[in-house]
Amino acid sequence: MTGHDRPGEPLVLGVPRAAFRPSPVFLALVALFVTSGALTWQRFGNVRFDVFLFVVSGWLVSLCLHEYAHAVVAYRSGDRDIAHRGYLTLNPFKYTNPLLSIVLPVIVVLLGGIGLPGGAVWVDRHAIPGRLRHTLVSLAGPATNVLFTLLLVAALLIGPGVAGPTEFWAGLGLLAFLQLTASVLNLLPVPGLDGGNMIQPWLSPQYRRMYDLFAPFGFILLFALLWNPAIGGRFFDAVFWLADLLGLSPGLYLLGLELIRFWQG
Template identity: 80%
Template sequence: MTAYDRPGGERLVLGVPRAAFRPSPVFVALVALFVTTGVLAWNGSGNVRLSVFGFVVSGWLVSLCLHEYAHAIVAFRAGDRGVAHRGYLTLNPLRYSHPLLSIALPVLVVLLGGIGLPGGAVWVDRHLIPGRLRHTLVSLAGPATNVLFTLVLVLALRVGTGAGGSVEFWAGLALLAFLQLTASVLNLLPVPGLDGGNMIQPWLNPQWRRMYDLFAPYGFILLFALLWNPRINGWFFDVVFTAGDVLGLPAWLYGTGLDLVRFWRG
């Protein structure tokens, strides 16, 4: 990015104050919680189930922040400077357009269903972004972070398992990897209003685009309706489990992690 000083001495990046890019205390606190609970889970200190719960939930929230940040930073580079003024580049989840849909609901689904639910959180002014490819890249940026997280976590499991730490720690890490894998698949589904659908929307002809825009506000409802269907739900998890097996993600380990985070079951 091009940085320069304006007359008052304030440092700017593409006309935006550098403070707009500074990680928020909320995000820093989430990272600190993720590291702290990870250390506790690694050592098996205290209530290990509670530590794994904090480790997985805070890790998932950190990934959500980075997912939305990826959308915002690509949109910023593509021409929408408003994402900086709306606070999306500070990684503060409280700045999201729909905190309930983007934070509370995904965490609830993670705990109850073991699925990394995507969330629509940052609002991008598409009129300020020229070119269909740029629009697609803005939508792709979020799922790409989930894919990257999946690969990094699986690599950590394959390299680090057996090098120390408690089984509970590795189970929590495996669950995080599984959640990232489910989020990767869900985010790439061509559902109107979700990232996968938004990736193809700019390439549709005007008639199909009007139909897409009609259904886009109901993307979450469509997603839940699809996953509620037993056959589609089975196809979805077949894809996820197959991908997990190809990557070498142990099913028993992330299954153990899911049991651990549901600490209220005793």
């Protein structure tokens, strides 16, 4: 019996239904996102603080959905125990390392305006047969970021010319840019990140052992690569090129980044 089990509770494939219900933490984040968006739209009170809440809560909601996508594909691929670990409730505090999963990505958003990969669900790879399923589990998270990017860009291509204050669209523009950077970062073939995990099952045993050796240091390796002027410069050139290609206005997301730093003005 697990912490989710209660006598007489309906089961889904042997798992209590409670393991599939959105957690109060996630629902609170969604409520904060909607409320702060409405406050920004109405320019209520300190609009810079409204935009701050709007962007940060929206980013945290996207982190939860990114990790949920990994978890639900893993569950359907054969890892039934992932439901007992709480990952299907969208509760960010269930992740393996809340500091790296929540705190660090938010700090990076505020300081650098980068959608750093966050969250971490532990998947029992031994319970999932077939290399393709392993790749799909790793792909599910970045695919969520790509989908969010396209939806937000579509809204930005239509909305600003129709109605609403600039601050609202600037916050949405920053969210779109964060999703775009998260999409690109998550798809990089770095050991330990989603992009690397997508190709890991297809490596030869020799290269797989080497990959597994570097995988725990994926975040450090990512920072080292971005810190390098040549590599970091090319990365951001690519991101800005993609933003221009999608029609994402640099003025909007740069204004959004300025607004969320409410303590500066």
